[in-house]
Every structure is written in C-alpha cells, then in structure tokens.
Amino acid sequence: MDAGGELKRLIVTLKAAGREEATAEAESLLAHLFGCRRLEVYLHGERKLTPAQLAQLKTQTQRLEAGEPLHYVLGEVEFCGRVFVCDARALIPRPETELLVEAALDFSKVWKKQHPKVPDLGTGTGCLAITLALARPHARIFAVDISPDALALARQNAARHGVAHKMAFMQADLLAPFADGELDLIVSNPPYVPTAEWATLDRTIRDCEPRGALDGGTDGLDVIRRLVAQAAAKLAPGGALALEIGEDQGRRVAALLKAAGFVNVVVKKDFAGWDRIVTGVR
Numbered sequence: 392m393d394a395g396g397e398l399k400r401l402i403v404t405l406k407a408a409g410r411e412e413a414t415a416e417a418e419s420l421l422a423h424l425f426g427c428r429r430l431e432v433y434l435h436g437e438r439k440l441t442p443a444q445l446a447q448l449k450t451q452t453q454r455l456e457a458g459e460p461l462h463y464v465l466g467e468v469e470f471c472g473r474v475f476v477c478d479a480r481a482l483i484p485r486p487e488t489e490l491l492v493e494a495a496l497d498f499s500k501v502w503k504k505q506h507p508k509v510p511d512l513g514t515g516t517g518c519l520a521i522t523l524a525l526a527r528p529h530a531r532i533f534a535v536d537i538s539p540d541a542l543a544l545a546r547q548n549a550a551r552h553g554v555a556h557k558m559a560f561m562q563a564d565l566l567a568p569f570a571d572g573e574l575d576l577i578v579s580n581p582p583y584v585p586t587a588e589w590a591t592l593d594r595t596i597r598d599c600e601p602r603g604a605l606d607g608g609t610d611g612l613d614v615i616r617r618l619v620a621q622a623a624a625k626l627a628p629g630g631a632l633a634l635e636i637g638e639d640q641g642r643r644v645a646a647l648l649k650a651a652g653f654v655n656v657v658v659k660k661d662f663a664g665w666d667r668i669v670t671g672v673r
C-alpha cells in the first residue's frame with residue numbers, strides 16, 4: 392500500500408467512526424510517521440509503507456475510532472513552537488493557552504528582577520512552566536500540580552527540553568508551599584469548566600482528559616476563587632497574577648481580583664473574541 396492510498400483509506404475509516412476532523416487527523420497520523428508537516432504528506436503520496444508502519448497506523452486508527460483525542464494517540468503536541476509529550480496523565484495543551492505565556496512575559500518589571508519566583512499552578516504537561524523557563528533562564532520556575540501523574544509528565548517534558556535541573560516540581564494544592572509575600576508572578580490555567588457544562592463536552596475530552604484538570608465546580612470558579620485569595624497574600628508588592636479563564640468569566644474573575652486588592656486588572660480576548668486571560672498587579 393502506498394501512502395496516498397492509505398491516507399484515503401484512513402479518511403474513510405475515521406469518517407465512518409464519526410470523527411469530525413477525519414481528514415486532518417488522517418493527515419496528522421501520516422505526518423507523524425514521516426516526520427513532516429501535515430500538508431506535506433501529499434508530497435509523499437507514492438511512498439510505500441512498511442508492514443511495521445501499517446501496523447502502527449492500524450493501532451492508532453483503532454484508538455481514534457474508540458474515541459481518544461488525536462494528541463494522546465500521537466503522544467505529543469506542539470505548544471509555542473516546541474513539541475511536548477502528552478498522554479492521559481494531563482490535559483492536552485490548547486492553542487489559546489499560548490496567550491497566557493505572552494501575558495506572563497509582558498510583566499517586564501517582574502523579569503527584570505535578579506531571580507524572580509514564578510509558580511505555574513496546575514502545570515499539567517508543564518507546557519507553560521517549561522516555556523517560561525526557556526524564555527527566562529534567570530527565573531526560578533516552580534511547576535505545581537495536585538496530580539502526581541501530571542507532575543511526572545511535566546518532569547519528563549522538562550528533561551526533554553533541558554530545563555529540569557533549573558525548575559522545581561511540587562505536588563501541592565495551589566499555593567500551599569509558598570510563604571506570604573514570597574512570589575513575583577503567578578501563572579495558572581486552572582480548571583474552570585462549570586460542572587454542568589463538563590457533561591456536555593465532546594466525548595474525546597470528557598471520556599479521556601482528566602476531569603480534575605477541567606471541572607471548576609458549580610459555576611466553574613471554585614479553584615479560581617481560592618487561587619485569587621491565596622495569590623493576594625503570597626505575592627510580593629508589585630507582583631502579578633496571570634490566569635486563563637472560561638469564555639464568559641472575564642467580568643466575574645476581574646471582580647474577584649479587584650475585591651482581593653489587585654490593581655491594573657485587565658481581561659484579554661482570545662483569537663475567537665472570547666474572554667481568555669485575566670491579569671492583575673498586587
């Protein structure tokens with residue numbers, strides 16, 4: 392079987408399994424196999440696939456048919472131009488979370504400090520913490536997660552990107568390990584999906600990604616409320632908080648920050664025009 396024929400066959404199989412992105416997913420499987428970009432697979436149409444390659448594609452297709460997300464099946468995902476290992480131990484990093492990196496890097500006063508202390512709360516794959524550690528090697532970056540599985544994955548990714556020795560990994564509930572006034576910048580993409588909405592999510596998300604990474608309680612703000620209150624105490628004067636939030640949570644989260652004593656509170660929109668990032672200064 393050549394790659395072009397296999398691509399057509401994969402698309403038909405994935406469509407029949409109800410995969411909405413059947414064509415893109417089939418292209419991604421072949422791109423991963425060939426180590427090329429997705430649309431470059433069409434340049435390899437006449438390439439013959441080995442029995443081992445066909446067997447790998449078969450296993451991957453079966454996992455997709457069973458409802459797993461593409462990136463768990465591939466075992467990796469791109470974030471801020473780097474490849475991160477990704478599996479069911481943690482949430483798959485989303486493109487809009489790259490805006491949180493941008494928002495964090497904008498706090499130039501923080502990064503001018505000699506060794507600013509910056510925790511990433513709920514680090515998951517470690518994508519945010521590792522991207523920040525690579526962008527600001529002088530900073531002390533703490534990757535914190537309540538899930539030991541997620542933390543193991545974050546360590547693996549940090550090692551892959553050569554920054555594990557420069558970071559601290561902590562299994563903890565939010566900011567418990569830190570002293571009052573100790574921190575310079577807190578970055579977090581916490582669980583923020585309201586419980587009722589969680590049940591309506593696509594099954595590739597609901598059945599496969601960790602619920603503890605998504606479910607933010609009745610109104611989605613259970614973790615954010617605790618985090619904002621703790622952040623107000625743990626940040627040094629002039630320290631900042633940068634949070635990812637749900638698409639309709641901007642006004643409510645901004646109000647929480649202001650009530651906790653934050654100033655310069657700003658809500659930023661994502662590519663689709665939804666509320667996505669809230670920042671504030673202590």
Ligand SMILES: C[S@@+](CC[C@H](N)C(=O)[O-])C[C@H]1O[C@@H](n2cnc3c(N)ncnc32)[C@H](O)[C@@H]1O
Binds near residue numbers: 485535604
């Ligand atoms: C939405 S995921 C974010 C993962 C990653 N930072 C990203 O942006 O792709 C939220 C993460 O927060 C962690 N988490 C949930 N509650 C927590 C808590 N109370 N303390 C620390 N981490 C928590 C979950 O285990 C999960 O890894």
